[in-house]
Amino acid sequence: MPNPSLDPFPTEALEVLGFPETLSWIAEFAATPAGRRALAAVHPEMEPSKREGVRKRGLEASRALRGDASPSFGRGGDIPALLEHATHRSLDGDELASLLDALRRVENLNAWAASHPEFPALNALLAGAPSLSDLLSLLEVTIDERGEVRDSADTAIPPLRKDLIKAEGHRKKALQEALEQWGRQGFLQETRPVFRGDRPALAVKSTHQGRARGILHDRSKSGDTVYVEPDSVVEWSNQMASIESRLRQVIQRVLSECTRSFVRRRRDLEDSDYRLGQTDLAFATAKWAVEVNGQWPEMPSQSLRLLEARHPLLGRQLGFQEVTPLNIELGTDFDLLVITGPNTGGKTVALKTVGLLCALACAGLPISTAEGSAVPFLPGIDADIGDHQSLESSLSTFSGHLRKILRILEGVQKGSLVLLDELGTGTDPEEGSALGQAILETLLESHALVMANTHLGSLKLFSVQSNRAENASMEFDPENLAPSFRLLVGVPGASHALDVAQTMGMPSPILERAQSLGRRGGGMEDLIADAAGVRRHAEEIRERARDTEAEVRETLRSAEEQENAARFRAKLRENEAEMAFRELRSRLEALLQSRGGALTGQMTKEARTQFDDFQLELRKVLDESDLALRWDAFVRGLKKGMTVWVPEYRSRMQVLKLDSKRGRIKLRHGQLEIELPIHEISWLDSS
Known part of the structure; x- marks a missing residue:
């Protein structure tokens, strides 16, 4: 029985696969802090309903992108951060302006959803958002785009601002008069006013300080100049300071009231922010899928099928065209795949690719594969990948592997994905093989899906002899003596150690002796080589079949795009029809009103009655049309x-x-x- 206290998706395993790093990459496509938070919360162990919601909305966002119908997220503040500030103090004008932008962004998204019923999952998400129109209206009459409090925010503000402007005008006039007078008297060191704090002052020669009546605000370092605010200016500066103080009090009251209104709607605002984040998450994943040429796999599936799979982080580093794609299927004909082949041949990358893409799919996200890929709902993903040798904990490589494998065996469930790198290494080959086989047998009995890398020949034989198990190898190019990084399912691989040693300059006598010793193995490597040739031919046939399948899928996609274009044209026609109807109706009403009186004045009573009946019948026809209804x-x-x-x-x-x-x-x-x-x-x- 699996241990229920163990994490079925261990953080350590997800990190070695590259899951957190991939989420960070996807987050770069998010337009809002809410979207980035939503991505950070994504995990393979999500509730099925949440996972399916992420998946459905992502698929709809992908369709919207292809149809050039995606919404604009605009700009706006981070609602949770503003709420946090608002619990400790009043928000300032800039913060309330950013909140206003955030609320407009939510409103625009709601409007977008209402106009695009063809995206039901996104519609359902956004349609359930609480109305914030009252808070939006309050902010619109209170704060402008620059974060300044509007005159309309409080009846006390306009007269105070008017008085402030008037007092400032008087101060400017008094300052100019003092400047001219003191200039004529030869008091000034400079002919332009300066400010010390918020008080205006004139630069007076220190020798005339006693004659220049006013408040001394500052003195130059040399002592030659003193800065004096003339007495005639002080009166107006004091009046301005008094007005500004009263104005600040009113503005602070307004900001405090707005902040309280904001905090009172905390739940609704957090709800709206969540919906905004989930919508941004959908479009971020859709944009990332375009970046990696990815798809959402079929889910749920009875088996795991990855077509032209590439590790997205490796593709980002090297370029996706430089990464050899991987084709693999587990859970149909076999549950265990043992991969062998040369070092640096791509075995570990194959494990990481499968693990990461399955983790992404289980979180409802797209994966870097071709269409036709499918992933079951995996109850867990665990991996023993890499060298776990640690000097600090005194763990050898072998002990490090064992620690991870013990955790895997304790937590494995039916249908879990288990990835084992270099199984059985780090100890005596014979004992390592025996232990590795026992581990694989146990995992098969638990009905897990298993991929294991090894160099041990006995494990190749075990895979041949076991039901629900299969061999695979990383292809080695014998002409160039280099790995091709292609996974060949059905053929065990050789390590090609002698070929690699030759390319690196190993002396010929040593190579010849090693070859003679290797022949004692009964010609297994020759059989492997023959099988590899047959397998390569089969792979070529399979690739041609996949190319044909891809062409069929491309045809289907083209048909879908044509259908989207047809829907767009239909909407355009509807728009044109609606506008034409409104114009016709308006013109007809105007015609009847402007010309009707003139016409009826020249008619007999019977003709006027018939004309009135005609008007009523005409209006009835217009009112009962489909567009009118x-x-x-x-x-x-x-x-x-x-x-x-x-x-x-x-x-x-x-x-x-x-x-x-x-x-x-x-x-x-x-x-x-x-x-x-x-x-x-x-x-x-x-x-």
Whole structure:
């Protein structure tokens, strides 16, 4: 029985696979602090519902990117950080301005979702956000884009600011008069005023200090110049200081009230920030998938299938075209794959690639593979990869491996993915082989999916003899005496130690003696070489089949893009039809009103009756059309705080007030409030 107290996805294993580093890379594509926090919280051991949510929203974001329909995240402050500040003090104007931007960003995302019902998972996420229109309206009348408190924030502010401007004007005038007078009297060292703190002063020669009446604020280092604020200026400076003090008190009261309103909505704000983060997470992963030419694998799957898999971090380092792709399947014909081959041939990279991509998939994220890849829901991923020798803990390489393997054996579950690097090494080969085989047998009995690297020949034989087990090797190019980094499933590999030794200049007598000793093995290496040739031919056939499959997938993708384009054209036609209908209706109403009276004045009573009936019938036809019915439903659903599209301004505006009787609507456009006929707004948007 597995130990339930053990972490099925150990942090140490995820780190060696490169999972945290990959998340950090994906986070570079996030547009908001909320998105980066959401990515930091992603983990392979997520609840199935959360994992599926991340996956579905990522797939929709990917479609939105391909269809050029992704939203703008704009700019804005970090809501949790602002909340933290607000619990200790009042927020200043700059902070409230950044909060205002953050709330507008949330509102714009909600509007985007409402206009894109073709993305149901993102719609469901954003549609559930609490309304923050009251807080948004409060901030809009309180703070401007520069973080300054508006005059509209408090009735006491406009007169104080007006008095301050007036007092400053008087002070400037008094200062100029003093400057001219003292200049004529020869008191001044300089002919322009200076400021000491917030007080204006004139540079007076120290020899005239007693004659220049005013407040001494400073003295030059040489002592030749003193800085004096003239008495005629002091009065106005004091008055300005008094006004500014009162103004600061009013502004501080306004900021404190806004901050309290902000803190009172903590839960709603944290909820909105979470939804913002999840949306940003979806688009960040979609952008990263483009970067690594990746896909979301099929999930859940009965088996693990990775096609043209590349380790994303290795691809980032070397360039993806320089990384040999990996094709592997586990859980269909076999659950254990034993990989052999030369050192530096790519065995460890193969393990890390499979482990990392499975961890990403289990977290709902895309993976750097071709379409057609599939990953089951793995209950755990653990790995013994690398040299765990430690001088501090007195662990040998062998002991370091054993410590990890004991943890794996204690925590393994049915369906877990286990990755073992250099199994059985670090000790006597015979004992290491025996121990390695026993470990593999135990893991097979637990029904785990296992990949193991080894140089031990007996483990190759074990894989041949065991059900649910298979051999694989990293291909070695005998002509160039170098690894090709291609994984060949079904063929055990040789270490090619003698070939590598020859390329490095090992003396011929030693190589010849080693070859003669190696022949005692019964020709196993010759059999392996023959099998490798057959396998290479089979791989070529399989690659051609995969190329054909890729062409089919590309055709399907092209069909999907054509379908998206058709939907876009349909929306465009709907937009044009709606605008044409509104224009026709408006022109017809104007025509009937302007020309109707003139026409009816020349008609007989019977003709006027028929004309009136015609007007009623015409209006009835217009009112009962599909577009009119949709328009009426749209108008009935309008509420304060909603955002609508105004075609004439080519802009989205917030509804402030609706007057159905007059057929007018008041809207906010930036900082302006405008009133328009209701027929000038649209249920459609700019997209």
